[in-house]
Amino acid sequence: MNRFIIADSAKCIGCRTCEVACVVSHQANQDCAALSPKAFSARIWVVKSGSFTTAVTCHHCEDAPCANVCPAGAISRVSGRVYVEQSLCIGCKSCMLACPYGAISVMMTDNGVQALKCDLCGHREDGPACVAACPTQALYCMTPAELERLSGERRLRTALAIQTGDKTRDYAPCSPQARSTSSARIFTPASIFSGSGT
DSSP states (O other), X not given: OOOEEEEOTXXXXXXXXXXXXXXXXXXXXXXXXXXXXXXXXXXXXXXXXXXXXXXXXXXXXXXXXXXHHOTTOXXXXXXXXXXXXXXXXXXXXXXXXXXXXXXXXXXXXXXXXXXEOOOTTTTOTTOOHHHHHOTXXXXXXXXXXXXXXXXXXXXXXXXXXXXXXXXXXXXXXXXXGGOOOTTOOOOOHHHHHHTOOO
C-alpha cells in the first residue's frame, strides 16, 4: 500500500510554508534566498476559498490514473509512492487530465518539459519537507500501518453505533477508553439471523 500526505483543513492557516518547503527541498541550492517566481514549482498547493484553506497534493493512488494513462510509461510505483521518471516524460499532460485531485502540473524547465507531482521527498531521510515545515502540524504522512489503524477504529465505532442504534454518533477518532461496554450485547450466529441479541 502506498503512503500519502493528508491535510487537516481545521489546522491549516493558509501560510503556504508547505509550498516553500517543497520547492526548496527540490532545488539544487536548498536556500530560500535562491527562490524566484519563475522557478517556484511546488508539488503541493494551498487552496483558499472564503475562510476555508487546505493543502492539496498527490494521494499516491493504488491504481493511479496518472500512471495508467501515461503513454510514455514515465509514471510508476517506486518504494511505496507514485513516481515520475522525468527523463521519460514527453509533456503530453494526460496525467493532469486523469488526476482526480488536480495534483499534477506540467511545466517547461531548463531541463525540458517535466510533470511535477509529490514524490514524498524520496531524496530526504526525514520524509516530506512540507510535513516537517508546517507550523500548525496540519500535514501528516499517512503510512499503510496508520491507515489500517484508523480504519480499524472506524469499523469499531461503526459497529458500536449500529449495535446501539446511535445514528447521530460523531465518527471522529476516539480512544478505546472512551467506549462504554455497559450496553454491549452478545451475539451468536443464531441471534444474528433471528434478529435478537442476548
